[in-house]
């Protein structure tokens with residue numbers, strides 16, 4: 026029997042439409058079940074059993090009981106992901122499989138002002154699919170911020186600086202090393218919390234010498250007072266060292282001996298800050314476009330318990346920055362991975378320079394630099410029950 030090509034065309038189309046309509050009428054639960062069966066994610070031909078469906082503000086979560094011996098694999102994860110038009114998180118926990126289907130995509134822009142303020146030393150780092158995420162510098166004192174040029178590193182550093190000043194105007198001291206010639210952070214030098222802005226290698230070295238001397242004094246003072254960690258001691262002051270483009274502070278073969286020595290010194294103090302000075306109230310935020318094993322001091326890497334990575338060129342770069350891959354897949358400015366003991370994809374807060382300058386205007390220095398309590402290290406140790414003599418002794 027002969028069938029014209031038209032017959033094949035129309036019967037094929039009808040079958041496709043039939044498939045589409047069935048597909049449309051399927052509920053999410055049914056589609057998940059079909060994926061389990063079609064990908065052979067079964068034991069004795071039985072797929073995982075649905076236990077509960079949770080409806081939350083930002084997502085709907087399906088909880089399944091996993092039969093013993095059944096392990097989540099890439100094939101089923103990919104097939105499940107294809108069911109949903111919005112982001113989905115698929116994970117297992119205690120013999121259960123969870124499929125969390127989010128209601129919305131992560132936005133491509135979130136204003137810094139939209140994050141509610143939190144007390145202490147917590148700053149907003151970004152928005153996740155489940156709400157805002159904060160970094161607590163008391164729990165995780167040091168942080169690495171990595172990302173290729175034009176993906177949002179400097180803006181995040183500025184957002185963190187703004188939050189720190191606004192939440193702790195009287196207890197914050199900041200040294201900024203802006204290796205982009207001071208172009209990004211030079212404008213904030215007039216704020217009373219900003220002790221110094223260094224814009225090149227020699228200024229960076231001066232800052233590190235100053236910080237190093239402070240750390241030694243502080244250690245002595247704490248030894249005398251038998252304080253082991255400022256966090257539990259009532260010492261309120263914290264000193265942040267923010268570095269934008271830390272890779273510029275790494276020795277390179279073309280440098281002369283003096284320059285190499287200066288760089289090695291800078292790297293040594295960075296390491297000391299993360300190794301011992303966290304307990305003394307010193308916090309390092311190390312920003313770099315492309316951290317490598319050669320330019321990121323090992324101690325900094327090992328002791329920085331928080332990492333934010335914007336887009337990076339390769340998986341290897343992502344592994345160096347945050348011990349995890351994924352940064353090479355980010356494509357949107359302001360989109361980053363925040364890695365601590367957990368991992369979150371975030372859209373970081375956007376803040377414009379002019380907005381930042383106008384809201385921080387009230388913190389501009391009244392006295393000339395170095396007078397009053399501007400950046401005065403003698404004020405370290407100001408606690409309700411610490412006598413003035415302690416402060417003098419420390420200074």
Ligand SMILES: Nc1ncnc2c1ncn2[C@@H]1O[C@H](COP(=O)(O)OP(=O)(O)OP(=O)(O)O)[C@@H](O)[C@H]1O
Pocket residue numbers: 133134135172173174175176177178179180181314358359360372373374375376
């Ligand atoms: N959180 C954000 N949300 C949306 N867009 C952003 C965000 N952060 C940065 N951008 C966009 O990316 C541009 C570059 O940001 P930024 O200056 O922070 O880059 P960078 O990574 O520091 O680059 P470079 O290292 O070259 O200075 C901004 O001008 C802005 O358009």
